[in-house]
Amino acid sequence: MNTILVTGGTGYIGSHTVVELQKAGYDVVIIDNLSNSSIGILDQITAISGIRPQFEQLDLADEALVIDFVARHEGISGVIHFAAYKAVGESVQYPVKYYRNNFYSLINLLTAFANRDVDLVFSSSCTVYGQPDRLPVTEEAPVKKAESPYGNTKQICEEILVDTAKVNANYRFISLRYFNPVGAHDSATIGELPIGVPQNLVPFITQSAIGKRGPITVYGNDYNTPDGSCIRDYIHVVDLAKAHVAAIRRLEQKSAGSNYEAFNVGTGTGSSVLEVINAFETSTGVKLDYKIGPRRPGDVEQVWGDVTKTEQVLGWKAAYGLPEMMSSAWKWEQYIKENPIT
Ligand code: WQD
Numbered sequence: 001m002n003t004i005l006v007t008g009g010t011g012y013i014g015s016h017t018v019v020e021l022q023k024a025g026y027d028v029v030i031i032d033n034l035s036n037s038s039i040g041i042l043d044q045i046t047a048i049s050g051i052r053p054q055f056e057q058l059d060l061a062d063e064a065l066v067i068d069f070v071a072r073h074e075g076i077s078g079v080i081h082f083a084a085y086k087a088v089g090e091s092v093q094y095p096v097k098y099y100r101n102n103f104y105s106l107i108n109l110l111t112a113f114a115n116r117d118v119d120l121v122f123s124s125s126c127t128v129y130g131q132p133d134r135l136p137v138t139e140e141a142p143v144k145k146a147e148s149p150y151g152n153t154k155q156i157c158e159e160i161l162v163d164t165a166k167v168n169a170n171y172r173f174i175s176l177r178y179f180n181p182v183g184a185h186d187s188a189t190i191g192e193l194p195i196g197v198p199q200n201l202v203p204f205i206t207q208s209a210i211g212k213r214g215p216i217t218v219y220g221n222d223y224n225t226p227d228g229s230c231i232r233d234y235i236h237v238v239d240l241a242k243a244h245v246a247a248i249r250r251l252e253q254k255s256a257g258s259n260y261e262a263f264n265v266g267t268g269t270g271s272s273v274l275e276v277i278n279a280f281e282t283s284t285g286v287k288l289d290y291k292i293g294p295r296r297p298g299d300v301e302q303v304w305g306d307v308t309k310t311e312q313v314l315g316w317k318a319a320y321g322l323p324e325m326m327s328s329a330w331k332w333e334q335y336i337k338e339n340p341i342t
Contacts, residue, residue, distance in 0.1 A: 003027040003075040004248060007060055007105070008082030009053065010037040012192045013123070013181055015045055016241035017080060019190070022049040024245045029054040029073060032083065036195060040341040044190045060105035063112075070112035078119040078248050081109060084153065088127075088298065089199060091150035102153035103160075110164055110171075117170045119251035121244055124158055124175040124262070126233070126303055127151035135270070136233075136306035139177070139262050147298045158262065165260035172259045174247045179233035179266030179305050181240050183325035184332035191332030192237075193341065201276060202234075202325070206333035209286045216288060218273050220295035225302055229273035233266035233304035236320035236328070240265055246316040263310040267318040270304035279322040284330045 004021055008014040009030030015037075018028050022045075030042075030053050039057075046052040058065050060083050070076070084102045085091065091098040109120070128151065129137045130144030146152040161173040182202040184191030197213070198204040207213040221228035243265045250256060271279070277288055311317045 002077040003029060003073070005029050005031065005073070005076045005079045006053075006082065007031045007079065007109070008037075008084065008123075010034065010039065010041040010055075011082055013178075013237060013240060014082040015041050015190045016185055016237045017082070017244045018045055018053055019048050019185065020238070020241040020245050021248075022051050022053070026248075027075075029056070029076070031056055031058045031060060031069065033057060033059045036085075038193065038341050041190060044341065047189060048185065048187055060108055061101050063104070063108045066108040067112045070116075076118065078121070078251060079109060079113070080121045080123075080244050080248070081106060082123045084123065086150060087199060088148045088150045091148050091153075095149040098149045098153055102157065106157050106160060110160070114168075115170070119172045119248065120161070121247045121251070122157060122161060122173060122175045124177045125151065125154045126177050126179045126264070126266070126305060128155050128158065128177060129303065131300040132303060135302065136268060136304050137264070138306040139264055139309055147300070162260050165258075169259060172251045172254070173261075174251060175262040176243060176247060176265045177262060177305075178240060179235050179264070179303070181237045182234050183236040183238070183320070183328040185238060186328060188328065188331035188335040191329070191336065193336070201273060202329050205277065205280055205288065206329050209280070209284070209288060209330065210333050210337055214289075216277065216290035217293035218277070218290055219293055219299060221274070221292045222295070223301045225272055227272050227274045230299055231270040231272050231302035231304060233269060234271055234276065234322065234325055235266050235318055236325045239318040239320055243310070243314065243316050246314040250314055257313070261313070263314060264305035264307050265310060266305035266307055267321070268305055268307040270302060271322055276322065276326070280326040280330070283323040283327045286330065
């Protein structure tokens with residue numbers, strides 16, 4: 001059985017991907033430093049799939065620890081690399097923390113797996129596009145100067161993979177450029193666990209709806225969009241998780257394509273902030289309390305993905321729409337209120 005290493009596997013997208021890998025018949029080993037997730041997620045994953053993934057708490061920024069781990073796990077045929085700091089605002093405040101952690105983690109993995117025939121899927125982001133000149137944005141769109149150190153780490157990590165692939169034919173890499181991951185597993189027992197006040201829209205909506213936060217602030221309704229609020233391509237986290245399994249399968253086809261490819265992972269549809277709020281109210285029956293506030297610095301006005309290449313090459317297509325994204329996010333918020341995960 002092929003073993004897949006999932007770094008950051010107790011995190012939001014990581015845990016959903018572990019479940020889909022196990023459903024697809026892969027053996028999974030997780031590395032996580034638990035800086036932004038809870039060990040209790042392992043129990044939740046096990047309850048869903050019936051299989052407890054191997055787990056090691058490890059700081060990927062420590063080269064010696066990573067080399068030792070890889071030497072002890074010869075059966076690893078692929079890696080899905082999620083582990084990174086990802087808070088845009090925090091990255092502006094603490095750039096060195098972000099550059100150190102996000103670069104060292106990837107570089108240590110590449111060092112430890114050197115001369116091993118290993119596939120690697122990298123968790124990238126649509127932030128590499130900035131505000132695209134044309135929409136929907138394709139993978140061929142120019143990468144623009146990132147708006148934050150976080151976005152810059154995603155861009156530079158992609159470049160590290162491109163340069164490494166050029167001189168290491170035994171490596172095969174795929175970068176998945178996520179749009180906006182939202183929602184939760186339909187069991188409502190794994191989902192997003194933001195620490196502190198959620199910066200992202202959907203977890204703030206669900207925490208406001210359950211009474212944990214006050215009214216939602218819509219960051220601006222004076223944009224050049226149909227209803228004035230920003231547009232994003234929201235994608236259900238389970239669809240996103242399945243895209244990682246499709247990427248691993250693509251990499252296992254050793255003769256397919258080049259040894260570095262990038263794919264957009266979204267629905268190909270843009271939704272505005274106000275449309276998301278309306279979709280939540282319609283699909284849950286819960287009325288939201290929101291107000292219009294000033295624009296948030298750094299926000300791009302509108303971005304959504306062209307996912308044609310991903311659908312054709314990876315044979316993957318998003319199945320869920322906004323209603324399921326909102327209803328699953330709400331079910332998860334209600335679950336976690338009664339069943340805190342530590
Ligand atoms: C979405 C829209 C806000 C909160 C970020 C990262 C991206 C990815 C996803 C990691 C924007 C508006 C938000 C609120 C609001 N993360 N909003 N009120 O900024 O598109 O993307 O998270 O990969 O890399 O950049 O997501 O959910 O923060 O914002 O009006 O309380 O919702 O202005 O228009 P974003 P978001």
